[in-house]
Amino acid sequence: xxxxxxxxxxxxxxxxxxxxxxxxxxxxxxxxxxxxxxxxxxxxxxxxxxxxxxxxxxxxxxxxxxxxxxxxxxxxxxxxxxxxxxxxxxxxxxxxxxxxxxxxxxxxxxxxxxxxxxxxxxxxxxxxxxxxxxxxxxxxxxxxxxxxxxxxxxxxxxxxxxxxxxxxxxxxxxxxxxxxxxxxxxxxxxxxxxxxxxxxxxxxxxxxxxxxxxxxxxxxxxxxxxxxxxxxxxxxxxxxxxxxxxxxxxxxxxxxxxxxxxxxxxxxxxxxxxxxxxxxxxxxxxxxxxxxxxxxxxxxxxxxxxxxxxxxxxxxxxxxxxxxxxxxxxxxxxxxxxxxxxxxxxxxxxxxxxxxxxxxxxxxxxxxxxxxxxxxxxxxxxxxxxxxxxxxxxxxxxxxxxxxxxxxxxxxxxxxxxxxxxxxxxxxxxxxxxxxxxxxxxxxxxxxxxxxxxxxxxxxxxxxxxxxxxxxxxxxxxxxxxxxxxxxxxxxxxxxxxxxxxxxxxxxxxxxxxxxxxxxxxxxxxxxxxxxxxxxxxxxxxxxxxxxxxxxxxxxxxxxxxxxxxxxxxxxxxxxxxxxxxxxxxxxxxxxxxxxxxxxxxxxxxxxxxxxxxxxxxxxxxxxxxxxxxxxxxxxxxxxxxxxxxxxxxxxxxxxxxxxxxxxxxxxxxxxxxxxxxxxxxxxxxxxxxxxxxxxxxxxxxxxxxxxxxxxxxxxxxxxx
Numbered sequence: 001x002x003x004x005x006x007x008x009x010x011x012x013x014x015x016x017x018x019x020x021x022x023x024x025x026x027x028x029x030x031x032x033x034x035x036x037x038x039x040x041x042x043x044x045x046x047x048x049x050x051x052x053x054x055x056x057x058x059x060x061x062x063x064x065x066x067x068x069x070x071x072x073x074x075x076x077x078x079x080x081x082x083x084x085x086x087x088x089x090x091x092x093x094x095x096x097x098x099x100x101x102x103x104x105x106x107x108x109x110x111x112x113x114x115x116x117x118x119x120x121x122x123x124x125x126x127x128x129x130x131x132x133x134x135x136x137x138x139x140x141x142x143x144x145x146x147x148x149x150x151x152x153x154x155x156x157x158x159x160x161x162x163x164x165x166x167x168x169x170x171x172x173x174x175x176x177x178x179x180x181x182x183x184x185x186x187x188x189x190x191x192x193x194x195x196x197x198x199x200x201x202x203x204x205x206x207x208x209x210x211x212x213x214x215x216x217x218x219x220x221x222x223x224x225x226x227x228x229x230x231x232x233x234x235x236x237x238x239x240x241x242x243x244x245x246x247x248x249x250x251x252x253x254x255x256x257x258x259x260x261x262x263x264x265x266x267x268x269x270x271x272x273x274x275x276x277x278x279x280x281x282x283x284x285x286x287x288x289x290x291x292x293x294x295x296x297x298x299x300x301x302x303x304x305x306x307x308x309x310x311x312x313x314x315x316x317x318x319x320x321x322x323x324x325x326x327x328x329x330x331x332x333x334x335x336x337x338x339x340x341x342x343x344x345x346x347x348x349x350x351x352x353x354x355x356x357x358x359x360x361x362x363x364x365x366x367x368x369x370x371x372x373x374x375x376x377x378x379x380x381x382x383x384x385x386x387x388x389x390x391x392x393x394x395x396x397x398x399x400x401x402x403x404x405x406x407x408x409x410x411x412x413x414x415x416x417x418x419x420x421x422x423x424x425x426x427x428x429x430x431x432x433x434x435x436x437x438x439x440x441x442x443x444x445x446x447x448x449x450x451x452x453x454x455x456x457x458x459x460x461x462x463x464x465x466x467x468x469x470x471x472x473x474x475x476x477x478x479x480x481x482x483x484x485x486x487x488x489x490x491x492x493x494x495x496x497x498x499x500x501x502x503x504x505x506x507x508x509x510x511x512x513x514x515x516x517x518x519x520x521x522x523x524x525x526x527x528x529x530x531x532x533x534x535x536x537x538x539x540x541x542x543x544x545x546x547x548x549x550x551x552x553x554x555x556x557x558x559x560x561x562x563x564x565x566x567x568x569x570x571x572x573x574x575x576x577x578x579x580x581x582x583x584x585x586x587x588x589x590x591x592x593x594x595x596x597x598x599x600x601x602x603x604x605x606x607x608x609x610x611x612x613x614x615x616x617x618x619x620x621x622x623x624x625x626x627x628x629x630x631x632x633x634x635x636x637x638x639x640x641x642x643x644x645x646x647x648x649x650x651x652x653x654x655x656x657x658x659x660x661x662x663x664x665x666x667x668x669x670x671x672x673x674x675x676x677x678x679x680x681x682x683x684x685x686x687x688x689x690x691x692x693x694x695x696x697x698x699x700x701x702x703x704x705x706x707x708x709x710x711x712x713x714x715x716x717x718x719x720x721x
Contacts, residue, residue, distance in 0.1 A: 002098035005091050006038045009104040014040030020140040029087035045085040046116040048168050049076040067173045067596040069589050075120045089121040100127035107313050112160035129153050134310040134372045159575040166588040173592040177599035184608040187531045191516050195524050196533050197559040198493045199543040200551040202485050209481035214238040215245035216475050219420050221467035223459045226413050226420030249472040252415040259465040261412035269404040271432035273317040274368035275395050277518035278495050282488040288387050292487045292522035298388045308376045313519040314366035318359045324351050330373045341435045345400035370396050390439050401432035409458050424458035484540040494521050497565030515564050536665050538690050553603050631681055633657050634695050658718040669702035
């Protein structure tokens with residue numbers, strides 16, 4: 001009997017699989033057993049070739065060679081991992097190898113990694129698919145018992161292949177065309193450009209916002225308060241002028257009010273749903289300050305290294321019915337600090353089943369993210385891993401707790417011709433609120449303002465009851481501009497193709513037609529930051545001037561989030577066999593050709609600023625640089641620092657010290673200013689409201705508050721790349 005070669009996506013995953021299935025002998029880039037040989041990729045080993053690798057004429061960027069629309073885009077082996085590809089190719093084509101098992105990540109990109117290697121290696125041997133949702137030994141063994149035919153995933157591969165080629169065609173053509181048009185390097189992408197458009201739209205909304213003043217009036221009825229409201233106002237409590245407010249306050253002061261409406265309704269606040277990747281990234285950003293990228297990497301570590309979480313790159317918040325016993329087992333194996341919450345999630349030892357958590361029809365490639373049924377040793381986790389695991393464990397427990405029940409009371413008190421509204425809420429059953437979202441939740445409850453409408457326990461009131469107005473209060477305020485996007489709010493906008501949706505059901509209905517996928521959204525955000533279209537300021541994400549200019553010259557066909565959402569929906573339909581891949585690619589080719597024509601003939605004239613990061617920093621006189629007196633170079637200790645629009649550099653000839661002003665941005669740090677750099681050189685370490693900046697060992701570092709390790713650590717010595 002010949003061998004079966006198992007191909008995993010990463011060496012660490014490959015070695016875990018090898019250990020479980022008994023491959024204990026080390027080979028050349030593989031582990032060997034009696035029946036199986038386990039080998040591994042190192043992420044992508046094969047990619048689509050660059051245009052100039054297909055034809056020499058594409059080396060020079062020119063409109064005369066655009067659009068580039070090959071019927072087939074050849075594959076190439078990536079030079080950095082060519083050695084491992086050669087080993088895999090030899091293994092899978094060996095005459096002793098009978099068949100293969102695809103054990104790359106169980107998703108669209110994992111499928112593409114395997115199929116591209118299989119195709120480039122010229123392999124024609126039969127293969128099967130390992131599809132697992134956690135990396136525990138038990139899950140791996142179960143997966144091998146339920147191995148599936150590779151053909152079942154042809155739709156997934158077609159979808160992945162179309163995504164890969166679509167990104168290539170749009171990116172290569174649009175980036176070249178707009179770069180040629182504006183004579184500056186511009187990166188345009190099928191997914192990144194509409195994402196940038198969301199951020200540009202928000203920046204413009206903030207810049208164009210004009211605050212409007214308003215007043216609210218509160219009446220004190222002795223044992224409760226009420227806020228004035230009228231159907232003539234918009235919103236119904238806001239008066240435009242203080243004069244209006246003062247007139248109402250004067251009209252009711254000292255008068256007697258009558259309760260004209262009093263009703264109490266028992267209401268339910270349903271427990272939160274389980275996490276998919278996007279909702280986990282949003283909560284981790286909101287509650288832990290994690291970027292989307294950091295959440296994904298931390299969750300992936302908990303999945304691969306610690307086997308503590310199930311597969312994180314999922315877009316489902318539901319579980320299939322056969323997971324019920326596994327969830328019960330998982331809850332009982334949670335670390336001790338969680339056990340006090342387990343009885344509430346397992347009344348009488350049974351898992352409460354509702355369609356809010358258990359629904360096979362809403363489980364996609366993978367179910368919701370859960371802790372695994374494995375005793376987790378949290379002492380081996382990093383602080384970030386511990387915090388993220390805590391978030392997932394608590395969400396699982398809360399999701400199976402009963403609903404929170406409360407009595408909502410609405411009182412309307414009429415004083416003359418004026419009406420005042422009072423809302424009260426009294427919790428009857430705490431339900432899922434018994435499980436705090438975090439182990440140490442921050443104190444977010446602010447001191448109640450005098451005019452806050454919702455109160456707690458209200459006196460027992462009924463229609464016809466009267467109260468004297470003891471006093472009134474007028475509060476002046478202004479309407480607020482929209483808040484800048486954060487990772488959390490941008491992910492929500494990407495999930496719904498730019499539509500501002502709060503309703504969970506509407507968000508669910510939009511699934512499949514958002515921008516990107518849960519697995520790729522974090523990388524899209526980081527890419528926009530890397531190419532200079534977006535800047536991170538603490539938790540906020542802001543479109544840069546260059547980003548605004550780019551969207552200003554883009555046609556809506558590429559910048560519209562809705563268009564990209566339709567493409568993403570089409571890719572989902574290709575996976576399910578409901579869409580013809582050739583039809584989809586025809587549309588992409590037409591779009592690519594249109595973008596080239598648009599850039600050449602229709603795009604409006606605009607002068608983009610020179611790309612400073614692509615030029616070597618100059619310290620010559622007349623180059624717009626200013627010497628900062630009182631500074632000493634932190635590298636050579638001889639020269640001073642000189643400043644230009646993008647960086648600080650040493651004045652000493654031969655010294656390569658350079659500090660880019662945005663060097664700390666990617667880790668959530670501040671932009672370096674003259675004042676900040678002067679203080680930093682003097683004190684070597686500065687503590688701020690968000691973190692600590694330090695200069696040590698030839699590097700500048702930024703460590704956010706609450707973290708042990710720097711999120712940014714960069715050399716201060718310029719190296720030509």
